[in-house]
Amino acid sequence: MRYLSTRGAAPALSFEDVLLAGLASDGGLYVPETLPRFSRDEITALRGLSYPALAERVIAPFIAGAVPEDDLRTILEDCYAVFRHGAVAPLVQLGPNQWVMELFHGPTLAFKDFALQLLGRLLDYILERRGEKVVIMGATSGDTGSAAIEGCRRCENVDIFILHPHGRVSEVQRRQMTTVPGEGIHNLAVEGNFDDCQAMVKASFGAQGFLPDGRRLVAVNSINWARIMAQVVYYFHAALALGGPDRPVAFSVPTGNFGDIFAGYLARGMGLPVSQLVIATNRNDVLHRVLTSGLYDRQPLEASLSPSMDITVSSNFERLLFDLYGRDGETVAGLMRAFDDGQVQLSRNALADARALFSSHRVDDDGTCAEIAGTWAASEYLLDPHTAIGLAAARAASRDPAVPMVTLATAHPAKFPDAVRRAGVEREPALPAHLADLYDREERYTVLPNDLAAVQTFMADNLRA
Numbered sequence: 001m002r003y004l005s006t007r008g009a010a011p012a013l014s015f016e017d018v019l020l021a022g023l024a025s026d027g028g029l030y031v032p033e034t035l036p037r038f039s040r041d042e043i044t045a046l047r048g049l050s051y052p053a054l055a056e057r058v059i060a061p062f063i064a065g066a067v068p069e070d071d072l073r074t075i076l077e078d079c080y081a082v083f084r085h086g087a088v089a090p091l092v093q094l095g096p097n098q099w100v101m102e103l104f105h106g107p108t109l110a111f112k113d114f115a116l117q118l119l120g121r122l123l124d125y126i127l128e129r130r131g132e133k134v135v136i137m138g139a140t141s142g143d144t145g146s147a148a149i150e151g152c153r154r155c156e157n158v159d160i161f162i163l164h165p166h167g168r169v170s171e172v173q174r175r176q177m178t179t180v181p182g183e184g185i186h187n188l189a190v191e192g193n194f195d196d197c198q199a200m201v202k203a204s205f206g207a208q209g210f211l212p213d214g215r216r217l218v219a220v221n222s223i224n225w226a227r228i229m230a231q232v233v234y235y236f237h238a239a240l241a242l243g244g245p246d247r248p249v250a251f252s253v254p255t256g257n258f259g260d261i262f263a264g265y266l267a268r269g270m271g272l273p274v275s276q277l278v279i280a281t282n283r284n285d286v287l288h289r290v291l292t293s294g295l296y297d298r299q300p301l302e303a304s305l306s307p308s309m310d311i312t313v314s315s316n317f318e319r320l321l322f323d324l325y326g327r328d329g330e331t332v333a334g335l336m337r338a339f340d341d342g343q344v345q346l347s348r349n350a351l352a353d354a355r356a357l358f359s360s361h362r363v364d365d366d367g368t369c370a371e372i373a374g375t376w377a378a379s380e381y382l383l384d385p386h387t388a389i390g391l392a393a394a395r396a397a398s399r400d401p402a403v404p405m406v407t408l409a410t411a412h413p414a415k416f417p418d419a420v421r422r423a424g425v426e427r428e429p430a431l432p433a434h435l436a437d438l439y440d441r442e443e444r445y446t447v448l449p450n451d452l453a454a455v456q457t458f459m460a461d462n463l464r465a
Ligand SMILES: *Cc1c(COP(=O)(O)O)cnc(C)c1O
Pocket: 110, 111, 112, 143, 144, 222, 254, 255, 256, 257, 258, 259, 260, 261, 308, 309, 386, 410, 411
């Protein structure tokens, strides 16, 4: 399998190189040259497989050749054994044809574990074989940092540096990052805001000379193709459990960077009967605006009760644009230039194609609280604020009540106790047993000034040999 850049001017790469690449050299994102396609019979034959066995079948064509089958099987079994539910991604019914797929049984209680547990293991496997070492650098305002650290904690060939804005992430989220022991793990609390952290990461990827011995940086945000690939699996998992492929299924996805829902789009392209994908957004509704009006533009960031969806740009939307514009990289490059300068109006055809599959719905903080309270009152089921947005959107946007609608539950409610409290639910969401002592664990982090040179010097001085 070869991978192409969405902007058409970077060389095609193998899976192995895409895993290590991050952004393409032309600023684009990598996508597979062609999607593997499963026939109806082939999908039927996947019924009843364990989660890791299903993952192997779905992922193998994307990796083809980079990891031998037996090794891939071992990696996937190891990866999903750390999830604390026998089904890995269990489905819970909340109403007639309303389902929630719980993606929060991994080590950090958010769906990002599905991809980052795999990414860490694949990286280490491939680096070991190549005799190389790399450095992960990322900025986080919440869930990505802890999931990346957990995914890499046992990697011998990876040193990881996660920047967070000092004093500006929630205590649960900070502790999930800073209490993980490990020699190659570094939490940097930067005296600045999230944008400062992200700007330093961007600058460092652009000029990596500060790293000794020719080491390179690897990205762990959802521009990394391997993350999207891992997420395709649970769309198959849900559809198979609900009667697929003999019956279509719809999904509602709490969306920020468009990575998670893009995996659902790929599953459909691989032959899974997905009839509808609902983009659920909070007040930072760039994708709802583009689907409603065709105008893709940037608005100021507003803090919400669902911080993991607080974005102004949805980077993975570029991957969809690539398909909507006939996989013409030059056109996409032009659109993204115009977007950087202000705004883009999608063509009528592109918008019509997007709307054929995607719907969108925006939910503000009051709507989020109302959904948490309403679902608790109806079913005594606790939602986290991101999932609440997904469920509210699922109800509002469903096109066909006869089709099962699956909302992706992207985080455990105990990660966001403030939102649950604000919704007026009397039950305090409890952390699962493996995190029950989170508030007693020792934290390790280094406070650094909001200064690129200080951060880079710290990194260079603290790499393992
Ligand atoms: C990251 C995250 C999202 C958004 O996912 P994207 O792939 O960026 O669209 C939604 N909910 C939670 C809890 C998250 O951590």
